[in-house]
Amino acid sequence: MRNAYSPYSRFPVGAAALTGDGRIVSGCNVENASYGLTLCAECTLVGNLQMTGGGRLRAFYCVDRDGNVLMPCGRCRQLLYEFRAPDMELMTTRGIKTMDQVLPDAFGPEHLEETR
Numbered sequence: 358m359r360n361a362y363s364p365y366s367r368f369p370v371g372a373a374a375l376t377g378d379g380r381i382v383s384g385c386n387v388e389n390a391s392y393g394l395t396l397c398a399e400c401t402l403v404g405n406l407q408m409t410g411g412g413r414l415r416a417f418y419c420v421d422r423d424g425n426v427l428m429p430c431g432r433c434r435q436l437l438y439e440f441r442a443p444d445m446e447l448m449t450t451r452g453i454k455t456m457d458q459v460l461p462d463a464f465g466p467e468h469l470e471e472t473r
């Protein structure tokens with residue numbers, strides 16, 4: 358969160374996750390003048406996951422500048438869904454949940470396989 362670039366919203370966000378092989382990967386939001394093309398903290402976290410050896414996310418946590426838990430936005434739930442371990446735990450404003458609870462009936466890579 359301290360690395361965030363958020364001059365437009367002034368809302369720094371930090372995200373961290375534990376990977377299947379025991380690494381901690383993190384991310385922060387990176388905004389730009391177009392506003393709409395902002396990278397959420399989850400976007401840079403997933404990039405860092407891939408750049409540091411890949412793998413799957415086992416546990417995920419996202420915070421605002423005061424350390425309060427933040428819910429991932431809709432787009433970022435999709436990003437997390439792609440890279441989740443099957444039993445990934447996600448901290449939410451209402452306690453620990455699974456990806457299926459925060460993105461039920463998700464579209465995912467398995468649906469592309471079905472139509473090939």
Ligand code: THU
Pocket residue numbers: 363366368369370385386387388395396397398399419427428429430433
């Ligand atoms: N933001 C995140 O980084 N992750 C979220 O899940 C929610 C929103 C960022 C995007 C933007 O830079 C700022 O928070 C305000 O929306």
